Amino acid sequence: MERLPLFIFSFTCLFFISKFSVAIDTISPNQTITGGQTLVSADEIFELGFFSPGTSNKRYLGIWFKSILPQTVVWVANRNNPLTNSSGVLAIGGDGNIVLLNQTETIIWSSNSSSVPKNPVAQLLDSGNFVLREGNSGINPESYPWQSFDYPFDTVLPGMKLGANLRSGQNWYLTSWKSEDDPSPGDYTYKLDYRGLPQIVLRKGSDVQFRSDPWDWAGSGIPELYRNSIINPIFAFNEEDVYYSFENINKSSISRFVVTHSGSIQHIAWSDTRLEWVVVITLPKDSCDDYDICGTYGTCNININDQVCKCLKGFTPKSPAHYDAHDWSGGCVPRSPRMCGSGEGFRNFKQMKFPDKSSFKKNMLSMDCEAACLNNCSCVAYAKSGILGCIFWYGDLLDIREYSEGGRELYIRMAASELGKCFCISSEFSINSQVTMMG
Incomplete structure (x- = not known):
């Protein structure tokens, strides 16, 4: 690993033989943090320094809430490369990046930014964000070459x-x-x-x-x-x-x-x-939050006492024996096979958690969602977005749950027979006359 020049390391160690007499939130290239020294944000909300978690003897550079006990750490710099003793030094390296060195002056962690300020300083903000910024400018999130909030x-x-x-x-x-x-x-x-x-x-x-x-x-x-x-x-x-x-x-x-x-x-x-x-x-x-607990085309409802999983209306268990035994992993299959172009339609399901693996199309009128899905044989469900756009699903639907309140409306493709549609043949010419029943 890269080494900080010995004269810089020696100078900075001498500079901070004693602890800070006042709390500061910023270090510049001629300053370091070592041992029990810390940075404290301006309003004393957050603190940055070295710590050892729990019963561990390893040491890390981290950020925690200053006034909350027990210590609650919210960010760690060297989580993959801990210090084995109290010799750690936080400094600004010769390339302008924030660096953490061990007892052999080896850099074990760095902000590693490719774009560094001409006059770099490192500052701990009241938000808990530790930033590298230009020392001659004010606090501007858009101009930080590096910030802990990004990691x-x-x-x-x-x-x-x-x-x-x-x-x-x-x-x-x-x-x-x-x-x-x-x-x-x-x-x-x-x-x-x-x-x-x-x-x-x-x-x-x-x-x-x-x-x-x-x-x-x-x-x-x-x-x-x-x-x-x-x-x-x-x-x-x-x-x-x-x-x-x-x-x-x-x-x-x-x-x-x-x-x-x-x-x-x-x-x-x-x-x-x-x-x-x-x-x-x-x-x-709850158990309905477990991913895909009910299998394909199965819906989970935590308010059902006997079994939380059931097949969506129009679907049946792939293995009824397994489903009755509360093994829902096999999921469900359409009760009536879908045949694209044979008068299929959609059943409306309300208060649902949308299935996984959606596809979103922007700039579509909500009235066009149904037609777009119906005209694509691979489309098995659709929903209307809150603004101009449609949501589509292709392939089997999974990880669905049903809420007692809230949730969204989902339209799932069904065979005509599941929707109560009949097709009548006129004596004079053939027509497809669809009569939709409630169901």
């Missing part, structure tokens, strides 16, 4: 993003700690999937564990996790960005999202009266 680990704070910048390729997603004592990357990731409608997906390795309700360009279908009385959700879905962010309604309140090492997603808020973190909501919260 989240297990926590999302107000102002951070989950999603992607479609032009730069920047991705913002969460990775769990390996354990309470080990911040190295764990088994779980929480990442935005924007191949169709945006949805945030929890995975263990490559296996999907849970996915949120998707949302559209208008923010319709906001997932439950991201709407409550504590926060204002922020959704972006445009040509340049697709992401979720949030702000606290009460600016003085403290809340965060975290993916735990045990595989749950939590929205947590700090209680000033109880002096502890309070879990606002945890996902997955």
